[in-house]
Amino acid sequence: MQRVAVIGVASSTFGDHRTTTTRALGAETVQGAMEDAGISADAIDTAYVGCALTGVLDGQESMVGQIVLRELGITGIPITRVENACSSSACAVREASIAINAGESDIALAFGIEKMLGYSTNRVMDVLTGDGDVALEGNAGLTFPGIFAMAAREHMSLFGTPREAMAAVAEKAHKNAMNNADAHFRRAITREEALRASMVSDPLTIYDCCPISDGAAAVILASEEVANNWQGRVVWLDACVLATGEYEFSDLSRFSATERASKIAYKRSGYLPGDIDVAEVHDCFTIAEIIHSEDLGFFEKGDGGFAVLRGDTQIGGAKPINVSGGLKAKGHPVGATGAGQIVEITKQLRGELKNRQIKDANVGLCHCMGGFFGGDTGSVVVSILSS
Amino acid sequence: MQRVAVIGVASSTFGDHRTTTTRALGAETVQGAMEDAGISADAIDTAYVGCALTGVLDGQESMVGQIVLRELGITGIPITRVENACSSSACAVREASIAINAGESDIALAFGIEKMLGYSTNRVMDVLTGDGDVALEGNAGLTFPGIFAMAAREHMSLFGTPREAMAAVAEKAHKNAMNNADAHFRRAITREEALRASMVSDPLTIYDCCPISDGAAAVILASEEVANNWQGRVVWLDACVLATGEYEFSDLSRFSATERASKIAYKRSGYLPGDIDVAEVHDCFTIAEIIHSEDLGFFEKGDGGFAVLRGDTQIGGAKPINVSGGLKAKGHPVGATGAGQIVEITKQLRGELKNRQIKDANVGLCHCMGGFFGGDTGSVVVSILSS
Numbered sequence: 220m221q222r223v224a225v226i227g228v229a230s231s232t233f234g235d236h237r238t239t240t241t242r243a244l245g246a247e248t249v250q251g252a253m254e255d256a257g258i259s260a261d262a263i264d265t266a267y268v269g270c271a272l273t274g275v276l277d278g279q280e281s282m283v284g285q286i287v288l289r290e291l292g293i294t295g296i297p298i299t300r301v302e303n304a305c306s307s308s309a310c311a312v313r314e315a316s317i318a319i320n321a322g323e324s325d326i327a328l329a330f331g332i333e334k335m336l337g338y339s340t341n342r343v344m345d346v347l348t349g350d351g352d353v354a355l356e357g358n359a360g361l362t363f364p365g366i367f368a369m370a371a372r373e374h375m376s377l378f379g380t381p382r383e384a385m386a387a388v389a390e391k392a393h394k395n396a397m398n399n400a401d402a403h404f405r406r407a408i409t410r411e412e413a414l415r416a417s418m419v420s421d422p423l424t425i426y427d428c429c430p431i432s433d434g435a436a437a438v439i440l441a442s443e444e445v446a447n448n449w450q451g452r453v454v455w456l457d458a459c460v461l462a463t464g465e466y467e468f469s470d471l472s473r474f475s476a477t478e479r480a481s482k483i484a485y486k487r488s489g490y491l492p493g494d495i496d497v498a499e500v501h502d503c504f505t506i507a508e509i510i511h512s513e514d515l516g517f518f519e520k521g522d523g524g525f526a527v528l529r530g531d532t533q534i535g536g537a538k539p540i541n542v543s544g545g546l547k548a549k550g551h552p553v554g555a556t557g558a559g560q561i562v563e564i565t566k567q568l569r570g571e572l573k574n575r576q577i578k579d580a581n582v583g584l585c586h587c588m589g590g591f592f593g594g595d596t597g598s599v600v601v602s603i604l605s606s
Numbered sequence: 607m608q609r610v611a612v613i614g615v616a617s618s619t620f621g622d623h624r625t626t627t628t629r630a631l632g633a634e635t636v637q638g639a640m641e642d643a644g645i646s647a648d649a650i651d652t653a654y655v656g657c658a659l660t661g662v663l664d665g666q667e668s669m670v671g672q673i674v675l676r677e678l679g680i681t682g683i684p685i686t687r688v689e690n691a692c693s694s695s696a697c698a699v700r701e702a703s704i705a706i707n708a709g710e711s712d713i714a715l716a717f718g719i720e721k722m723l724g725y726s727t728n729r730v731m732d733v734l735t736g737d738g739d740v741a742l743e744g745n746a747g748l749t750f751p752g753i754f755a756m757a758a759r760e761h762m763s764l765f766g767t768p769r770e771a772m773a774a775v776a777e778k779a780h781k782n783a784m785n786n787a788d789a790h791f792r793r794a795i796t797r798e799e800a801l802r803a804s805m806v807s808d809p810l811t812i813y814d815c816c817p818i819s820d821g822a823a824a825v826i827l828a829s830e831e832v833a834n835n836w837q838g839r840v841v842w843l844d845a846c847v848l849a850t851g852e853y854e855f856s857d858l859s860r861f862s863a864t865e866r867a868s869k870i871a872y873k874r875s876g877y878l879p880g881d882i883d884v885a886e887v888h889d890c891f892t893i894a895e896i897i898h899s900e901d902l903g904f905f906e907k908g909d910g911g912f913a914v915l916r917g918d919t920q921i922g923g924a925k926p927i928n929v930s931g932g933l934k935a936k937g938h939p940v941g942a943t944g945a946g947q948i949v950e951i952t953k954q955l956r957g958e959l960k961n962r963q964i965k966d967a968n969v970g971l972c973h974c975m976g977g978f979f980g981g982d983t984g985s986v987v988v989s990i991l992s993s
Contacts, residue, residue: 240741275667278744280659280736281691281976285850285983294982295866297848299697302687304668310686314701321708349667352676354627357665461684463672479682589668595681596672 223316224446225454225604226326227256227439228562233550234403236433237337241273244435245287245332252437253291257451258326260291263439265324266298267315269308269331270554271589275346276338283332297323302554304350305503306461306589307331309557309600312438313459319442326445330437331555343431350553351591364428366592367504368420370471374510375422377472377521382422384524386413388505389426389547391533396544398575403432403550427505432550436559454565457488457603464590464597472521474592476599477514481586485516488603492516495603496580497567498538499560501588502545508532511586512540515601534575542567542575557600560585568606581606610703611833612841612991613713614643614826615949620937621790623820624724628660631822632674632719639824640678644838645713647678650826652711653685654702656695656718658941658976662733663725670719684710689941691737692890693848693976694718696944696987699825700846706829713832717824718942730818737940738978751815753979754891755807757858761897762809764859764908769809771911773800775892776813776934778920783931785962790819790937814892819937823946841952844875844990851977851984859908861979863986864901868973872903875990879903882990883967884954885925886947888975889932895919898973899927902988921962929954929962944987947972955993968993 229251236244245268253260266284274280284298301311308331315327335343348357356366374380390410396402413426446453460483464476485491492515500515502508509523517538518526526532532540543549543563546556564583566572582605590596616638623631632655640647653671661667671685688698695718702714722730735744743753761767777797783789800813833840847870851863872878879902887902889895896910904925905913913919919927930936930950933943951970953959969992977983 242741272667274736275662275665277740278662278732278736279740280662280733281689282737282739282978282983285977285985286739286741289853289982294852295850295862298690298850298985299701299848300689302668302689303685314686314704317701317705317708317710320710321704323704323707345665346667349661349665350669352669352673353664353666354629461686463682463685465681466676475682590672591669595676596669598672598685 221320221443223319223456224441224443225438225456225565226441226446226449226451227252228565229255230401230436230559230562231434232401233432233434233552235336236334241283241332241334242286242290246290248435249287249291249328249330249437252439256439260293262326263293263328264296265318265327266296267311267329268300269311269557270300270333271302271304271307272346272553273334303598304589305553306557306587306598306600307554308436309587310461312558312561313461313600315440316456316459319440325442327440328437329440329558330435331558332435333552333554334433335431335552336433350589352594352596356591356594364420364423367506368423370510370592371422371506373471374506380524382414383410384509384527385427385505386410387527388502388508389413392541392545392547395542395575396548399544399549402544402548403430404548423504429503429546429551432552434550434552434555436555436562438558438561452569454568455605457605458484459600459602460484461598461600464595466595468593471593472510474510474514474597476597477511477586480599480601481515484601484603490582490603494582495584496582497542497564497577498540498584499543499563500540500586502541502547503551505547508540515586534577539577542577557587560587561602564604568604608707608830610706610843611828611830612825612843612952613828613833613836613838614639615952616642617788617823617946617949618821619788620819620821620939622723623721628670628719628721629673629677633677635822636674636678636715636717636824639826643826647680649713650680650715651683652705652714653683654698654716655687656698656941656944657687657720658689658691658694659733660721690985691976692940693944693974693985693987694941695823696974697848699945699948700848700987702827703843703846706827712829714827715824716827716945717822718945719822720939720941721820722818722939723820737976739981739983743978743981751807751810754893755810757897757979758809758893760858761893767911769801770797771896771914772814772892773797774914775889775895776800779928779932779934782929782962783935786931786936789931789935790817791935810891816890816933816938819939821937821939821942823942823949825945825948839956841955842992844992845871846987846989847871848985848987851982853982855980858980859897861897861901861984863984864898864973867986867988868902871988871990877969877990881969882971883969884929884964885927885971886930886950887927887973889928889934890938892934895927902973921964926964929964944974947974948989951991955991
């Protein structure tokens with residue numbers, strides 16, 4: 220298997236795009252990635268789009284990729300939607316990298332898009348239930364805040380993780396998002412505010428939960444052969460691995476899909492957890508960042524919360540996590556999140572992020588999770604990139 | 607690029623599965639394909655599921671593949687949903703073959719599932735609008751029966767195709783389905799009945815339109831290396847090609863996505879249209895079979911309707927098409943249709959179909975279309991298989 224190169228990236232702002240159409244938001248973002256790569260539309264020979272639930276909300280279930288790309292005159296080529304809940308566009312990037320490795324494509328586009336605002340919270344929560352097993356979980360009353368609250372309690376009980384650790388994740392996310400013009404929430408909060416905020420699902424307050432966001436993100440990938448002769452900036456996608464979890468409601472303090480996907484990604488890339496200079500981790504809830512940071516091998520099991528309190532995951536710490544603000548504060552337009560992480564880490568490795576640039580960042584990791592935490596529907600994509 | 611092998615197939619009946627759950631219907635079908643291949647669940651290292659619109663209808667938008675496979679204890683492996691409207695599971699087969707060619711998989715499962723019955727026709731038609739461009743087409747009042755009626759009129763006007771040709775497609779489909787225990791409609795109709803039936807969208811009567819069906823179909827693919835040492839029956843997938851169309855409302859008598867995908871598939875496989883012994887063609891409407899049979903190179907442009915009237919597409923004719931009954935009479939559970947075509951042609955090439963077996967069938971073709979006919983959202987997968 221060869222490495223695949225990232226030759227162009229772009230992201231919309233994550234936040235409120237109610238006044239924009241899906242096609243306009245998507246086309247503008249894809250256009251941005253083409254400009255970033257310095258290519259025209261006819262250079263793209265294959266496209267994958269990640270989109271999770273917009274179709275359930277607005278009725279445009281199919282053809283989102285084709286509709287966005289017809290705006291740019293990109294027709295004729297294979298265009299495929301990939302859907303794996305919150306990891307949809309991470310999976311789109313993966314399929315694009317597989318197509319390149321199979322010799323099906325030289326230059327492939329992967330993008331994600333989601334428009335979730337403009338509906339009642341109840342309606343969106345109802346649709347989000349469809350990211351887990353509706354019959355066995357959702358219909359039994361288990362919501363995403365519910366399952367992550369259970370995971371938080373398990374982690375607190377087993378390892379003594381203090382609630383302050385989760386509040387510290389929220390504080391960091393909001394602080395980092397202050398330096399990200401594309402983030403949904405650009406407002407600092409204190410740890411105390413997070414702890415005192417409205418309770419959603421004990422022990423998770425409103426500040427422990429990521430928001431409902433609109434957004435799009437696009438990545439252009441090229442084969443190693445194309446990239447070796449490329450005039451522009453190249454970042455290498457050394458591994459892009461998908462794994463599904465096991466049924467593990469008996470122990471919610473770990474997530475096997477993250478362990479499995481990251482182990483394979485480390486092996487394929489040749490990098491170890493200690494080599495990762497910067498990471499975007501799927502912090503749909505603050506406790507998720509803590510648990511996944513352990514399962515990714517960044518910290519010993521049970522030490523994730525204390526690592527946050529030590530400042531290890533801050534900019535300037537040993538293992539900066541979610542420098543973008545993460546899902547928590549950058550926002551979580553479900554189907555766009557995975558591609559958005561690749562955009563962020565690519566820019567980090569190109570050294571372009573100015574006020575949130577990690578010094579000498581050479582190796583980065585993206586972790587994106589779809590489906591139910593605890594259930595064997597949970598699907599994780601781990602990507603490792605290097606400059 | 608290497609050939610990929612089909613080592614196991616199974617299909618549910620297409621029809622009414624309202625009393626079965628999606629997970630049970632899917633698991634039973636996948637189990638059938640594993641038994642057909644003679645493998646156990648742990649042999650499968652990768653899975654793709656094609657499912658188009660069930661999630662919009664029942665709320666289980668994501669995780670359909672994971673939920674079906676958890677029933678069989680298949681967890682941990684990469685499981686990805688692929689959605690391209692009516693070509694969803696044809697695209698799932700394609701992604702599985704690409705994963706094998708990329709070295710990501712040795713034995714991959716691709717299956718399709720759809721449950722569409724139990725809702726009002728209005729509701730299903732509304733959801734089906736989301737297989738085209740809702741804003742530009744659906745909201746303008748253009749339905750699938752509408753666009754195919756326009757195509758029929760164009761074809762009749764340009765080439766003198768008689769309405770009887772479409773009725774003959776319907777007659778043949780129903781006749782063939784009489785020999786298929788898995789078909790939705792197992793009742794013969796005459797050409798005259800088809801012509802006199804209730805008008806849906808002039809000139810298309812109810813018998814020119816495929817039904818709303820439930821169903822599942824599963825295909826197990828293996829690498830050439832695995833297949834070369836395989837003890838069981840092997841059919842080769844010589845090409846599996848996806849192409850998107852061009853904007854072509856100015857001439858609805860042809861469909862560029864079919865032309866493009868089939869040209870690439872013929873080139874890759876080394877077979878020509880004349881080499882194809884039997885074909886499953888996406889006959890969502892009778893006129894679609896006629897137009898696509900021309901664009902696939904089976905007949906000269908404009909001769910497709912007359913070819914049907916000559917009996918060329920019958921069992922025993924020069925180019926048997928939709929021996930299964932096709933979408934028209936076998937049924938069209940949207941996301942399962944593409945995989946179902948692969949199941950049918952695999953069985954033909956293995957010589958197992960008894961009362962609908964084509965003698966000496968060595969090369970077969972599957973043609974599956976998703977999205978709007980006439981628009982550049984239309985996506986076609988052409989697969990060529992050989993024994």
